[in-house]
Amino acid sequence: MVADVQDELGEAVVREITEAGGQAFYHHLDVSDEQAWTDAVAKAVEVMGGIDFLANNAGIGDNEPLDVTSKETYDRVIAITQTSVFLGTKAAEAELKKSQGSVVNTSSIFCIAGGFGTSPAYAFAKGAVRTFSKNNALGFAPAGVRVNSIHPGFIDTPILGETDRQMLADAAPLKRVGQPEEVAAALLFLASDDASFITGAEFVVDGGFLAQ
Ligand SMILES: NC(=O)c1ccc[n+]([C@@H]2O[C@H](COP(=O)([O-])OP(=O)(O)OC[C@H]3O[C@@H](n4cnc5c(N)ncnc54)[C@H](O)[C@@H]3O)[C@@H](O)[C@H]2O)c1
Structure with a gap:
């Protein structure tokens, strides 16, 4: 099930698959809406018969320093980038436990490092996703459900906006930005049975950025 608020792009992903x-x-899902999550889980169960993997991946950033940003921006970023992970995991919990499935939450290198000193709400949210993933891994372990987080570096997607890609490439030891498929590969590994003894772990996919 592909879920997003950008319906045309979501349908295009389904066509590609x-x-x-x-x-x-495809299913329309606003990840900040608790009822929408309940409906999405019901739809997944109706179509697929259950849920054995959940990727909490939606996120938005705030490219504003603290002195410019507002409480409104902060609340929106936290709702979509942080609270969504809580809502999604809670909504899917019973199904994940039935299937002894797994969860991967997308955090960021900016939950470990301070980034550029801007985007305060994004830093709050990604730090929370990292800690929640470990907490939730312990909570779900008795049921045999694994929970891990992935921490992308600079990946060439729309979330980067107009940010100079060369500047971002220069910041990573591999001297390039990553491609979405390179993050998806890590996510699929964590979802697979090859990762059957991995839970509560954080998987950095950043071209070496955090090793510096
Ligand atoms: N691209 C990077 O450099 C980078 C780095 C670190 C972490 N990340 C994280 O990776 C994840 C995926 O981002 P991306 O890089 O593919 O960027 P993206 O902007 O292409 O994808 C974000 C997706 O979230 C969706 N979304 C936004 N609000 C939503 C809502 N209310 N309900 C449902 N979906 C919603 C968007 O429609 C979009 O499809 C995000 O959590 C992002 O923070 C990205």
């Missing part, structure tokens, strides 16, 4: 021989369907 089905054209490659996979099975997928």
